[in-house]
Amino acid sequence: MSWWLAVAASAQQAPSLREQVVVTGSWEPIPLEEADRSVRSLPVRASLLTHGGWADLLRQDPSLDLRARAPAGVQTDLSVRGGTFGQTLVLLDGMRLNDPQTGHHSLNLPVTGEALSRVEVLHGSGSTLYGADAVGGVVNFVTAKPERWEARVRAGAGSHGTREQGVLLEGILGPWSQHLSAARESSRGFMPNREYRNLAVTSITRRETKSGGVSLVLGHGDRPFGAEGFYAPYPSWERTRVWFGAVQQRWRDTRLAAAYRRHTDLFVLDRARPEFYVNRHRSQSWQAALRRSEATGLNARLHYGVEAFRDSIVSTNLGVHARSRAAAYAAWDVRALRRFSLSLGARQESYRPGRAPFSPTASGGVWLNSRWKLRAAAARAFRLPSFTDLYYRDPVTRGSPELRPESAWNCEVGADWRGERVAFSGTLFERRERDGIDWVRLPGEQLWRAMNLQRIRMRGVEASLLYVPVQRHRIELGWTGLSGTRRGLGEFQSRYVFNYPVQVAVATWDGAVGEKLVARMRVHAVGRLHRKAYATVDVALVWQGGRFCPFLRAYNLNGARYEEIPGVPMPGRTLAAGIELRWQRRNP
DSSP states (O other), X not given: OOHHHHHHHHTTTOSSOOOOEEOSSSSSOEEGGGOSSOEEXXXXXXXXXHHOSHHHHHTTOTTEEEEOSSSTTTTOEEEETTOOGGGEEEEETTEEOOOXXXXXXXXXXXXXXXXXXXXXEEESOXXXXXXXXXXXXXXXXXXXXXXXXXXXXXXXXEGGGEEEEXXXXXXXXXXXXXXXXXXXXXXXXXXXXXXXXXXXXXXXXXXXXXXEEEEEEEEEEEEEEEEETSSSSSEEEEEEEEXXXXXXXXXXXXXXEEEEEEEEEEEESOTTSTTSOEEEEEEEEEEEEEEEEEEEETTEEEEEEEEEEEEEEEETTTEEEEEEEEEEEEEEEEXXXXXXXXXXXXXXXXXXXXXXXXXXXXXXXXXXXXXXXXEEEEEEEEEOOOHHHHHOEETTEEOOTTOOOEEEEEEEEEEEEEXXXXXXXXXXXXXXXXXXXXXXXXXXXXXXXXXXXXXXXXXXXXXXXXXXXXXXXXXXXXXXXXEEEOOSSOSOEESSTTOOEEEEEXXXXXXEETTTEEEEEEEEEEEETTSOOEEEEEEEEEEOOSSEEEEEEEESTTOOOOEEETTEEOOOSEEEEEXXXXXXXXXX
């Protein structure tokens, strides 16, 4: 899945193809069509009015499984290629966002949709590039760079008392640029105890020079929500808050980066009796990286660097814990554009007590002609158990301090074909896991235990087709099929690993009706293991009339009844409408 994505990015501008640069899944920015891995790029800010947010946008990719407990990305788990949500690494401009308490909180983004340029998705292992947890894939949220002085104000309302507001202000002054944005979305809930409120505030400061640049990203997110039946049959309530700061400095071929993330989680099991059971968690994560790249010959570069991480938690249930780790990596990359490419890399990561995961990778591609490209990759990945996996305890759930880190080998082969108006991509992949972590319940027991599982295999196929019939119109078809097997341990009930979708299909039409009306229609069908398949239909209309941009969105227009998390129903037919006001000024 590579060429057709570049087409999708430009389909509304012209029926021809346009080169697009990605930064995820490679050691340096490269044209998307040159990627040796299955990578997808999804525009965020440009699609904000038609999709409503990043969570809805990610459903464009059939290899991504979003298991939501509410709309607007509230308590949403994300997996790639049938992995668990803990096997997906979430990044912001290449810096880790994964929560050490639990992967349930990794998508509590500290930035607004207005602050994001795009989301880049790497399908498959990424541990050599990014370290722990990149087993199933990597999702990198990339912030936008201001291009002009601009202000935007957005307001809308919809079903179930939904309200949304957003404001953006950004500009450029010489080598400096500044972005400020805030967004809020709330709802009284489509059923009792399912209300929510999302608030995010973001500041991004940049300075660009001929020799490099520096950026400072600051963000905060606050999400209180009703959690009826999310984890147990109680009218629960939860509030999560996140603070994030990152600074990155570039000097030609060298980059120095550091980031800090703080996350708090307040969980009340029964909001009618808050004294009955309450959990409070506070986690902190520090990270720092020094990366360098240098030419080693014609069309070849050497990439190497060192990184350091520290995670800690203070919790009424999990206790007080901390862990540190360090890593070093090196990779050799050679590529002749539109001819061939080869990348070899290895990463050594170590942490107490004496563990040292080794993550090698190899990938390559060859152009058979101007339209056909073949590619292949193999890599080893690992995942650290979360603090919840290790230490959580309640009357029916037990973590295990003896859990071993997961490890997995990933391999894939793929082919891409691109014409003037049609692009096709197909990929076959397999993941073999050792010491996979899951919560299981054995026959005759009521207790859920965190355990290491052996010999888990996940095989699958990805296929996509993009057709651009005329200017400003595109039709996308995507399908992913999965099959998982296991050996050992006998019969047991799995909470996460064997809840994957066996088939996902997505069909999307985007087009312009006249000069200013933009329309989108999407059909999203999911067939999950041992559960009934369902499909939802979404439609959106946006009038891009210059300063005034009214919009209308309809979700689940067919009124399907479905659950992405067992026992947690999702809303039926939902409507939202509003307007965005824009003011722009060209740079002098």
